[in-house]
Amino acid sequence: MGDLLANKTILVMGVANRRSIAWGCAQVMQEQGANLIYTYQNERLKKGLLKLTGDEASLLECDVADDNSIAQAFSEIKTRYGKIDGIVHAIAYAPKAELEGEITNATRAGFQTALDVSAYSLIAVSKVAMELELLNDPASLVTLTYMGSTRAIPSYNTMGIAKAALESSVRYLARDLGKFGVRVNAISAGAIKTLAVTGIKGHSDLLEISKQRTVDQEAVTIREVGGTCAFLMSDLATGVVGDVIYVDKGVHLI
Numbered sequence: 375m376g377d378l379l380a381n382k383t384i385l386v387m388g389v390a391n392r393r394s395i396a397w398g399c400a401q402v403m404q405e406q407g408a409n410l411i412y413t414y415q416n417e418r419l420k421k422g423l424l425k426l427t428g429d430e431a432s433l434l435e436c437d438v439a440d441d442n443s444i445a446q447a448f449s450e451i452k453t454r455y456g457k458i459d460g461i462v463h464a465i466a467y468a469p470k471a472e473l474e475g476e477i478t479n480a481t482r483a484g485f486q487t488a489l490d491v492s493a494y495s496l497i498a499v500s501k502v503a504m505e506l507e508l509l510n511d512p513a514s515l516v517t518l519t520y521m522g523s524t525r526a527i528p529s530y531n532t533m534g535i536a537k538a539a540l541e542s543s544v545r546y547l548a549r550d551l552g553k554f555g556v557r558v559n560a561i562s563a564g565a566i567k568t569l570a571v572t573g574i575k576g577h578s579d580l581l582e583i584s585k586q587r588t589v590d591q592e593a594v595t596i597r598e599v600g601g602t603c604a605f606l607m608s609d610l611a612t613g614v615v616g617d618v619i620y621v622d623k624g625v626h627l628i
């Protein structure tokens with residue numbers, strides 16, 4: 375417990391279940407005194423989220439592939455909470471066929487969907503937050519990326535390209551939102567067994583190889599990612615802007 379995030383209200387987007395990285399972020403931020411709001415993709419995912427939080431009042435539906443859905447959710451947040459201090463964007467999706475074999479399997483439609491949901495959505499969300507003047511000064515936006523953005527990881531394919539676009543979006547958003555006191559950063563997490571990862575062909579091998587390449591052969595946890603997220607949300611991180619911070623126990627080094 376601590377008070378690093380006392381008096382901060384933070385929106386967490388992307389908790390699907392207790393294994394979600396967003397849930398690790400939420401748990402640590404809550405322990406640090408943050409007041410949390412959650413969005414879920416659709417009714418099906420709401421149930422699991424409600425089981426975890428036990429508080430329906432702080433949950434709102436938001437499908438980031440739909441501008442109206444983002445606008446509706448964020449207006450409702452503005453009405454209920456006024457200004458907020460941060461957003462955790464822990465959202466990605468690519469059709470299963472994009473996550474196997476070689477990159478030449480990619481399709482125009484699959485590529486568009488992956489880039490739309492996994493990269494453009496950060497811009498879409500930031501745009502609406504700025505239009506509604508939803509964010510305090512200072513505020514912090516944190517997204518989740520993976521080193522498949524800079525390296526050719528087996529089966530990661532289109533998602534790697536989406537993560538490269540996401541990291542670039544972080545830099546452009548950081549440049550443009552900085553004047554309003556809004557910092558934008560990404561955490562590049564190590565491989566963790568979540569719902570999203572099970573969509574990747576050969577994910578068991580990917581998880582095992584990643585684990586073997588950490589400095590102590592133990593996989594990074596969602597709470598360890600959450601620790602860095604809490605730091606980035608806090609005023610201790612006001613000098614960290616437009617960066618990608620690796621939380622992978624050294625996998626990217628070795």
Ligand SMILES: NC(=O)c1ccc[n+]([C@@H]2O[C@H](COP(=O)([O-])OP(=O)(O)OC[C@H]3O[C@@H](n4cnc5c(N)ncnc54)[C@H](O)[C@@H]3O)[C@@H](O)[C@H]2O)c1
Pocket residue numbers: 387388389390391393394395396414415419436437438439463464465466467491518519520521562563564565566567568569570571
């Ligand atoms: N698990 C890993 O190994 C790993 C490593 C590095 C980065 N990441 C990234 O972390 C983030 C969170 O993923 P996770 O691994 O916790 O998996 P997860 O399956 O628990 O979370 C993914 C979330 O994305 C949401 N989502 C997908 N499409 C959406 C849409 N259209 N609108 C709203 N929400 C949508 C899902 O509902 C889900 O809550 C993703 O960006 C992922 O790429 C994961």
